[in-house]
Amino acid sequence: MDELDYNYLAELVLKTQRGDSEAFAELYTATYQKQYRFTYRYAKDAYLAQDILQDVYILVLKNINTLKNPRLFVSWLNQITFRTCFDVCQKNSRHEEELNHVTEMTQEKDPHLQPDSMTHNPEKQLMDHFDHPVLMASVLELPPQYAQALIMRYFNDMSIDEIADAMNCSHSTIKRRLVKGKKLLEKLLKNKMGGDWFE
Template identity: 30%
Template sequence: MTKNEKFKLVEQFIVDNREAHYRLAYSYVRNKENALDIVQDAIVKALHSVDRLDEPAYMKTWFYRIVVNTAIDFIRKHQRVTVMDDVILDSFLPQLEDDITDIDLQNAIDQLPPKYKSLIILRFFEDLKIDEIAEVTGDNVNTVKTRLYAALKKLRIEIGEEFR
């Protein structure tokens, strides 16, 4: 496959899955503008490194890895709490009963170290399989399983037994 064919394939993949990419970035920074910046940076990185994509079948995990790494780099670079603009807006809207539980869960996930947070997001919010997560993170399957177990244990401790 030529570089131009790979480029077009990646471009189409990005367009077709833009909502998922935004959702993944947003889950890290909880801010619309920052999430859009992360996705934009990830797209630029992907298009510049399209020749490193050896197997188009792994495009999803390849691009997710780029988005995750870009989000983690963004967080490290800014090292500050990001204002959650959507939360302010939501405070003026009628609340659902589950909102408190969701907020507690989201706060607990936000407190996890990046390596655990990534696993929770990829597994439960992006619905990736363990082997796909291993591909995205560059770890072996057993490491992913162990870290996922540890992350879930930390979440249970943080928000209590009702998490089960």
């Protein structure tokens, strides 16, 4: 995986903030592939990933003057990408739930459409908690590195290796972030609602 030159990117950010459109084009070229890899793994759909990144770079261009430290551009970009992925995929998830609800109603009316068996997946049960609005709000209150790891693992069902690649860090780092993130999240949830979310 190619390493980004943060000093070079910082110079491009400064030029972009002064209105240099060519500098922004260079920023786009230098960062697009890595953002695409993350977005594709998150969305699991090439066309949706491209749509998300179009929104991401529009947001970047509109808000780049709010970035005070140009050397933090990549971290800032990662957060915009993560938030945009999350928002778009949440909307798509709601649409899928509506379609599933219609399908379930149809199956109730016609027993021949009922599935023969239902598979039970303990990890899926944990992932299902992410439909709970208080849980999702709490996840987004966590430091970004923990929120990203938790959502990619339990909401998007990504493997540890996929998350490590997307976040450009080691396998063990992701495991530590998941463990710490779950502890922080459980503490937040207990304060808000009580009960055990992760058993």
